[in-house]
Amino acid sequence: MTEPLSFELSRAGVHEPRLPAAGVDAPGPSDLLPREMLRQNPPELPRLSEPETMRHYSRMASLNYSISEEFYPLGSCTMKYNPVANEAAAALSGFADLHPYQDEEFAEGALELMWKLERALCEVVGVDRVTLQPAAGAHGEWTALRMIQAYHRSRGDRRTEVLVPDSAHGTNPASAALSGFEVVEVKSGPDGRISLGDLESKLSPRVAALMLTNPNTLGLFEREILDVAEMVHATGAMLYYDGANLNAFMGVCRPGDMGFDAVHMNLHKTFTTPHGGGGPGAGPVGVKAELAPFLPHPTVERSNGHFKLDHRRPKSIGRVRSFYGNFGMLVRAYTYILAMGGDGLKQASLDAVLSANYLRKQVQGVLELPHAGPCMHEFVASAHNLAPQGIRALDVAKGLLDRDFYAPTIYFPLVVPEAIMVEPTETESKATLDAFATALKDIVQEAKTNPERLHQAPVRTPVGRLDEVGTARKIGAYLSGQSDDPILRWKKPSN
Amino acid sequence: MPYLVHTEHDREEMLAALGVESMEDLLIDIPTSLRVDRLNLPDGLSELETMAEMHGLADRNRVFPDRLTFRGGGVYRRFIPTAVAAVTGKPEFYTAYTPYQPEASQGTLQAIFEFQTLIAELTAMDVANASLYDGATAVAEASMMARVQTGRDEILVAGYVHPEYVEVLRTFSEGRGMKVRRGDEPNPRTAAVVFQQPDFLGLLVDARGLTERAHAAGALAIACVDPISLAIIAPPGEYGADIAVGEGQQLGLSPSFGGPHVGFIACSKDLVRRLPGRLIGSSHDSLGRRGFVLTLTAREQHIRREKATSNICTNHSLCALAASVYMTYMGEAGLRDVADVSFRRAHSLAERLGKLPGWQPLFPERQFLNEFPMIVPKSRQVMRRLSRKGILGGLEVGRWFRELKDVVTFTCTEVNDPAAIDQLVEALSA
Numbered sequence: 001m002t003e004p005l006s007f008e009l010s011r012a013g014v015h016e017p018r019l020p021a022a023g024v025d026a027p028g029p030s031d032l033l034p035r036e037m038l039r040q041n042p043p044e045l046p047r048l049s050e051p052e053t054m055r056h057y058s059r060m061a062s063l064n065y066s067i068s069e070e071f072y073p074l075g076s077c078t079m080k081y082n083p084v085a086n087e088a089a090a091a092l093s094g095f096a097d098l099h100p101y102q103d104e105e106f107a108e109g110a111l112e113l114m115w116k117l118e119r120a121l122c123e124v125v126g127v128d129r130v131t132l133q134p135a136a137g138a139h140g141e142w143t144a145l146r147m148i149q150a151y152h153r154s155r156g157d158r159r160t161e162v163l164v165p166d167s168a169h170g171t172n173p174a175s176a177a178l179s180g181f182e183v184v185e186v187k188s189g190p191d192g193r194i195s196l197g198d199l200e201s202k203l204s205p206r207v208a209a210l211m212l213t214n215p216n217t218l219g220l221f222e223r224e225i226l227d228v229a230e231m232v233h234a235t236g237a238m239l240y241y242d243g244a245n246l247n248a249f250m251g252v253c254r255p256g257d258m259g260f261d262a263v264h265m266n267l268h269k270t271f272t273t274p275h276g277g278g279g280p281g282a283g284p285v286g287v288k289a290e291l292a293p294f295l296p297h298p299t300v301e302r303s304n305g306h307f308k309l310d311h312r313r314p315k316s317i318g319r320v321r322s323f324y325g326n327f328g329m330l331v332r333a334y335t336y337i338l339a340m341g342g343d344g345l346k347q348a349s350l351d352a353v354l355s356a357n358y359l360r361k362q363v364q365g366v367l368e369l370p371h372a373g374p375c376m377h378e379f380v381a382s383a384h385n386l387a388p389q390g391i392r393a394l395d396v397a398k399g400l401l402d403r404d405f406y407a408p409t410i411y412f413p414l415v416v417p418e419a420i421m422v423e424p425t426e427t428e429s430k431a432t433l434d435a436f437a438t439a440l441k442d443i444v445q446e447a448k449t450n451p452e453r454l455h456q457a458p459v460r461t462p463v464g465r466l467d468e469v470g471t472a473r474k475i476g477a478y479l480s481g482q483s484d485d486p487i488l489r490w491k492k493p494s495n
Numbered sequence: 496m497p498y499l500v501h502t503e504h505d506r507e508e509m510l511a512a513l514g515v516e517s518m519e520d521l522l523i524d525i526p527t528s529l530r531v532d533r534l535n536l537p538d539g540l541s542e543l544e545t546m547a548e549m550h551g552l553a554d555r556n557r558v559f560p561d562r563l564t565f566r567g568g569g570v571y572r573r574f575i576p577t578a579v580a581a582v583t584g585k586p587e588f589y590t591a592y593t594p595y596q597p598e599a600s601q602g603t604l605q606a607i608f609e610f611q612t613l614i615a616e617l618t619a620m621d622v623a624n625a626s627l628y629d630g631a632t633a634v635a636e637a638s639m640m641a642r643v644q645t646g647r648d649e650i651l652v653a654g655y656v657h658p659e660y661v662e663v664l665r666t667f668s669e670g671r672g673m674k675v676r677r678g679d680e681p682n683p684r685t686a687a688v689v690f691q692q693p694d695f696l697g698l699l700v701d702a703r704g705l706t707e708r709a710h711a712a713g714a715l716a717i718a719c720v721d722p723i724s725l726a727i728i729a730p731p732g733e734y735g736a737d738i739a740v741g742e743g744q745q746l747g748l749s750p751s752f753g754g755p756h757v758g759f760i761a762c763s764k765d766l767v768r769r770l771p772g773r774l775i776g777s778s779h780d781s782l783g784r785r786g787f788v789l790t791l792t793a794r795e796q797h798i799r800r801e802k803a804t805s806n807i808c809t810n811h812s813l814c815a816l817a818a819s820v821y822m823t824y825m826g827e828a829g830l831r832d833v834a835d836v837s838f839r840r841a842h843s844l845a846e847r848l849g850k851l852p853g854w855q856p857l858f859p860e861r862q863f864l865n866e867f868p869m870i871v872p873k874s875r876q877v878m879r880r881l882s883r884k885g886i887l888g889g890l891e892v893g894r895w896f897r898e899l900k901d902v903v904t905f906t907c908t909e910v911n912d913p914a915a916i917d918q919l920v921e922a923l924s925a
Contacts, residue, residue, distance in 0.1 A: 006819075007612065016832070017824060017828075017829040019833060020909060022843075024843035026842040028838060032842070042726075045613060045823070045825075045830070047826045048826070050576075053823050061588055062587065064587045064591045065600065067590040068586035068587065068590045082589070085545060088546070089549040092550065095751065096749040097749060098752040100750065107556050110556050112555065135628035135755070135811075142806055169797075170797035170803075174805070176801065177803070178805070180669070181670075183801035221525055223526070226526060226528070253530055272498070276588070276589050277607075278594065279628075319666055320666055321631060321663060322754075323754055324752060327754050338549070339498070339540055342535065342537065342539075343533065343538045346533060353522070357509075374520070374523065407596050463779075465598065466778040466788050479764060487776045488622045488767070489623070490609070
């Protein structure tokens with residue numbers, strides 16, 4: 001099943017939406033503006049009635065998998081249930097209708113919420129201050145690195161390198177490079193954890209920070225984290241925590257206690273704000289006291305029981321986003337924290353770890369498990385054992401789509417061949433985990449008996465495997481002038 | 496613990512399946528010195544208590560009615576069709592992940608493909624991306640494109656560009672080898688001239704002239720535009736700008752104390768490979784059925800890692816969806832009506848405010864659309880008096896621009912009906 005584009009459904013003569021008349025005696029644009037300032041050719045927007053518009057989007061919605069209906073075992077993505085109360089809270093008029101430039105005295109509830117959320121996040125990750133401004137995880141990473149850079153510079157120390165493990169998410173090296181750092185890779189040892197020997201050899205007075213995910217992207221806790229922190233701090237560098245995997249240990253241990261100086265969090269992972277099909281999220285960054293002067297401004301401060309925005313922060317790295325961040329997502333995350341409480345957050349992490357280990361056990365003998373357990377909240381398997389049948393991780397992923405599951409993260413981390421990274425989260429029941437394991441077993445069986453069918457998968461989705469290479473090639477033809485079809489947009493047929 | 500699904504029995508069964516005694520056996524990799532017993536946070540609340548707390552916080556904010564809000568400065572009250580929330584509230588959209596598996600994500604992919612087309616049409620540019628965080632980061636990302644494309648390092652900010660956008664641009668520039676300068680004379684080091692149309696004060700700038708000057712100096716022209724305005728005034732593509740960016744909040748998104756909103760970016764064909772963020776392209780499967788995919792991913796951070804020129808990972812998909820529903824619902828005629836009604840009402844208000852004793856328009860020779868600057872004697876007290884009367888008056892811009900002390904910008908849109916305008920003028924005349 002496919003749905004035509006709104007542009008293809010468009011028909012001339014469809015009623016315009018009715019808007020109030022101006023109701024004032026004043027000139028219009030064409031009366032006052034010179035001709036060259038006016039638009040010459042109207043934009044080609046679709047003309048659809050409201051009933052057709054609603055049906056168009058409802059049909060498109062039906063083409064999506066979503067956490068509301070399917071299990072997303074996406075490693076590193078923490079796809080948990082998105083509480084509907086969060087949505088109701090964010091939609092309250094007192095939040096949704098608040099103008100960002102209202103006087104602070106008329107926005108005290110919003111500032112109080114931000115202050116309380118900051119305190120709660122400080123407690124969860126063990127830091128002194130948090131900025132809520134970054135709009136996403138990658139944005140938070142980069143914000144943290146800019147603060148670390150500013151800290152070193154304030155001491156007259158111009159460090160030029162950032163260390164990133166080979167198992168890190170791609171945004172880590174990109175964020176470091178975009179802060180002007182040279183990226184130096186640190187190798188993982190055979191057990192999947194950072195190699196202390198390699199780290200030792202890469203540390204020098206040139207190093208500004210080590211970026212680390214813990215548990216790492218293999219789902220393994222960095223057992224020697226305290227040694228790592230000591231080594232890094234001994235050279236005057238800082239330790240940065242990538243919060244992608246924070247869901248592993250809330251209430252069990254805290255990055256700040258491990259020695260991390262800056263910690264980013266993904267509210268859209270750990271704190272249940274919805275992913276929205278790819279944003280908006282929020283990527284707050286927590287810091288220890290020595291980095292606090294460099295936080296983006298404004299911060300929210302409390303004095304005499306009132307909450308205020310502090311714009312006068314002379315050492316601040318500046319703004320990283322307009323206004324105060326993705327406030328609506330902050331409302332959702334705070335609602336979640338209130339509902340869960342300290343006890344609930346801890347149980348959530350414990351359940352996440354239990355579920356991951358349980359599912360890992362079910363997968364044992366079905367797929368390869370390159371690293372010894374126990375794992376934390378996720379694990380990495382490998383489809384390498386299916387290579388003799390010509391089956392790759394991608395085929396396993398597509399086979400799952402036909403069995404009503406979303407696919408796990410595949411080909412990441414890069415250090416595991418044919419990686420299949422699974423993160424079940426605490427909001428999937430044992431029955432769902434069992435069904436998922438059964439589906440995997442079924443796929444592995446099919447790999448042996450009928451690999452061709454797996455190569456054809458998925459067949460039950462609205463479309464089958466798409467010709468991504470062909471798409472990129474056609475765009476290339478457009479960009480080099482060999483074709484008129486941009487491929488990246490609809491274009492009115494020229495006739 | 497409302498959102499947990501395991502029963503105690505489930506937990507026991509799972510531990511037994513693992514052959515371990517307790518959770519402690521699964522946490523053995525965590526050094527005991529790092530273990531905490533509990534978080535110093537209150538225990539969880541019932542939904543009733545949670546929502547009571549949230550209502551309490553919401554009620555400590557004062558919400559001014561739409562029709563009595565005359566403040567803009569980058570975030571505007573607009574009529575939002577009910578259709579927008581009805582679509583974005585569908586869990587199939589809002590609880591879906593980034594569309595990495597295209598076969599299971601056609602709804603999101605097609606909606607964003609339509610968004611890309613809508614933005615490209617509105618700006619009259621060749622190609623738009625899947626969206627960015629906000630207008631400010633869109634300006635910064637566009638500047639980085641120009642930096643890489645030209646190999647030059649200076650970004651020239653011309654005129655009154657939104658001060659927070661410029662601040663974000665400065666923060667971005669550090670580390671990306673860019674220098675930000677204010678002025679309107681590009682030189683051989685200038686990678687791009689950035690201007691806002693209409694500018695932060697609401698006034699129209701000579702976009703065509705600025706673009707020509709940028710090009711004459713071998714620099715790119717980056718136009719930061721108001722999407723609603725493009726229904727009536729010349730879009731960046733008609734005056735030859737290289738990159739069009741802007742904030743899409745007015746396309747169906749609530750103010751929400753400043754976010755989440757949506758940034759957009761569109762460019763000419765020769766810059767497409769430099770676009771940051773996600774791009775959706777049209778494709779087909781082996782049966783010839785059309786589908787949509789994430790494409791040109793070789794530009795992105797997960798492939799290029801430290802060689803990437805942007806670290807952006809996702810976009811603001813759900814906000815882009817809201818904007819698409821808005822534009823589809825409104826159509827070209829609806830957008831034009833919105834812009835036209837706003838224009839007329841703002842001009843009526845400007846004329847009446849100009850008659851108040853001591854009040855006068857700033858730059859009376861310049862044209863505006865639906866936001867305009869006035870010199871207001873004792874502006875602080877005047878705005879406070881208005882808020883006591885339940886009116887959110889204009890925005891005092893002196894806090895960003897020292898030379899604009901006592902300058903207040905007022906905004907009028909289709910939500911400010913004639914009676915509301917009367918009420919504002921009366922409140923100021925009293």
